[in-house]
Amino acid sequence: MTISSFIFWALVTVLVCNYSYGKNGSAEESVLSSVYNYVTGKVRNMADYFVGLFSWILYTCLGIMLWLGICGCIIEYRWTILGILLFCLLYYHVVQEMEKRDLKGGENKEINNHYSYIIVGAGSAGCVLANRLSEDLGSSVLIVEAGGSENEHEMMHVPFMSGVLQGTKHDWDFRTAPQKFTCQDKKDKKCTWPRGRVLGGTSSIDYLQYIRGSRHDYDNWAREGADGWSYKDVLPYFIKSEDMQISSLRFSPYHGMGGPLSVSDGTATNLSDNVYRKGMEEIGYRVVDCNGMTQIGYCFGQETVKNGERWSTAKAFLRPAMNRPNLNVVTNAYVTKILIEHRKAVGITLVKNYETYHIKAEKEVIISAGSINAPKILMLSGIGPKEHLESLGVHQISSNNPHSSFLVLCTLLHPKSRGRIQLHSSDPFDPPRIDPNYLDHPYDMKMLLKGIKQLLKLANTTAFRSIGASPFDPYDENYFLYCKHFPYESDDYWRCRVALNFISMYHTTSTCRMGAADDKTAVVDPQLRVKGVSNLRVVDASVMRHVTSGNTNAPTIMIAEKAADMIRGIDSVKSIRERLQNYRKLLREMNKD
Structure with a gap:
């Protein structure tokens, strides 16, 4: 050679x-x-x-x-x-x-003593905000997450392994107060409330369902004083985030392509078409796109999955931005308090590796800690009901009256029962006291019974019977001792069953709800600014006026997208809005013909 x-x-x-x-x-x-x-x-x-x-x-x-x-x-x-x-x-x-x-990736660089924006919580909303706010290289962004990396558990990338992740260190693993009408078969009658404690938050441990909710949900928000949150206002932000992978929906005016969030077909079995669809058609429901014009009907699943892997907001939004010089992602750090001076949020206190940091925010502090931890952090910082705070030795800075609504079971989209999040103590490391107050309002049980009867009707269709299904309860024997004194399929029987094995979908919202300036139930205004304290916003599911008609991950991402535009003072969806206006104009002309 x-x-x-x-x-x-x-x-x-x-x-x-x-x-x-x-x-x-x-x-x-x-x-x-x-x-x-x-x-x-x-x-x-x-x-x-x-x-x-x-x-x-x-x-x-x-x-x-x-x-x-x-x-x-x-x-x-x-x-x-x-x-x-x-x-x-x-x-x-x-x-x-x-x-x-x-x-x-870009985690855990040296923590500076000040940033333009500080985001508390790297969940469904926080990851979106970190990406969008750090697009402006003139602003520095710190995002703080109490949990660790989503790469620490291999099952976190596998769709529908949520059950394996619950109860691990990646789950806050909250427990509710004892319940009167539900969770009667649980220890101390306390329900479990899994919440993601990891990059991506609950989007890293949930069941992946991508459901935006009904157009009427958002129009109702606007009617109640949340200006700028009607369906026509929020739809462009849903479209902006989305990268639709379902071929039949890719060119729908209700969906987007090229966004960070991959949405894929959730159909895992031919039963979806051969049995489920036909059964629903037998009882009068047609096939619809549940993220399209209407939610009334049978909808094939849409999921946040890409190439067979879970596509959390950590993967979709945070990871692509991690190498930006103006973004610092700090994990395994616990925020204990918002620093407030003269009714203005100026920073946060956090604890990491047993060391306390006081970090200043030059522009805003943004709480994206979720519908449980967001009100907890506000109350620990003196923002909340005076009597409750003073009973725990917390000095009140600003008053509000947070409420919450809860999504209970897949058949109860709009419960009337209301729960409460309170502090157990002034110790920031204590979990909050959670009382969802499930089924306290008689309307909720009435609607559940109506839904159960519809399910029994569905089970009795020709399509379902063709595969051996029946309206008889396969778990009746498990609860025979508890409910045997009620006639099977009677309302009293099903009330007994619901009380024993009630299951929540964990779609907690509205604990820091938005509203008009004179709305005494609102914690934030329509720009998501905390009332009575400047330079402080809440951006997550807790700001929803009411729970949406379905899973809450997609609406939370939308809220963060819209909030990022409000914070930066830009309109990133102008072209999408114009395209939708042209589509509506075309529809009106077609209807005239």
Whole structure:
């Protein structure tokens, strides 16, 4: 082999290895692109640049040693041994470095003492806000998450493994106060309330359903004083986020393509079409797109899944933004209080690794801790009912009267029972006192019984009976001892059953509800600003006027998208809104014909 030939193939190897590192590495692709990435801000700081450059050099040496090892087979035996040994050592180092960087991403950089925006909670809303607010490189953004990375549990990426994740360290694992009418078979009559304590929040442990809710939900919000939150106002933000993967819906005016959030077909069995659809048609329901014109009918599932993996807001929104120089993602950090001076939010206090930090916000503090922890943090900071706070030794700064509504079972979309979130103590590490007050209002049980009768009717259709289904209760024997004194299928029997094995869908909302300035039940105004305290907003499911007609993950993402525009003072959905207006105009003209 000639020297020139050796040099030629060595250079080819260098280029191949450089390309390979760029395809598999986290930020840097080559020497030139490493410099470019640092200058343009894609690499966070000079230290990251040198780490990337060093890893690239090692990766290149790996390729050269591999080539020398191959040449050694031709030139001399000892070269082969040397090449193989160096190859193995360098390969191990580079792979370990790449895996470490891919797992960590942009998490846990050094915490500065001030930022433009501070976001508390990296859940369904917080991840969206972190992405959108950090698009402005002139603003620095800190997002704080009490849990860890979504990459720490391999089952978190597998759809419908939520049951495995509940009760782990990635779940807040809340317990309610003892209930009068439900959870009677549970220990101390306390219901479990799983909530995500991880990047992505509950979107990392939920059942993936993408349901926006009814147009009437949002129009009702607007009628009750939440100006700017009607269906026509919020629809463009749903479309903006979405990357529709269902072929029959990709060009629907109600859906979007190219957004960060992948929405895929949730159909997992041919029973969905051969049995479920036909059964629903037998009792008078047609097939609809439940995120389209109407929700009344049978809808094939739509889920936040991409390429067979869970597509949480951490994956869709936060991970793509993590390498921005103006975004710091701090995990395993517990926010204990909002710092308020002269009725103005100026920062937060957080605890990480047993060390306390006081961090200032130059523009705003944004609470996206969810419908349970958001009111808890507000109350710990002196924002809440005076009598309750003073009984725990918390000085009140601003008064509000938070309420909450709850989605109970798949057949009860709009319950009238109201619960309450309160503090157990002034200790920020104590869980809040949660009393959902399930089925306190007689209307709720009445509607559940109506829904159960519809399900029994569905089970008795030809389509369902064709596969051996029947309206008889397969779990009757399990509850025979408890409910045997009631005639089967009577209202009293089903009341007994509901009281024993009641299941919540955990779609808690409205604990920091929005409303007009004179609305005494509202915690935030329609711009999601906390009443009585400046520079403080709440952006998550807790601000909903009422629970929406379905799963709450999609509406929470929409709320964060809209809030990001309000905070930045921009209109990112102008083109989508104009397209929808043209579509409505076309429909009106078609109806005239």
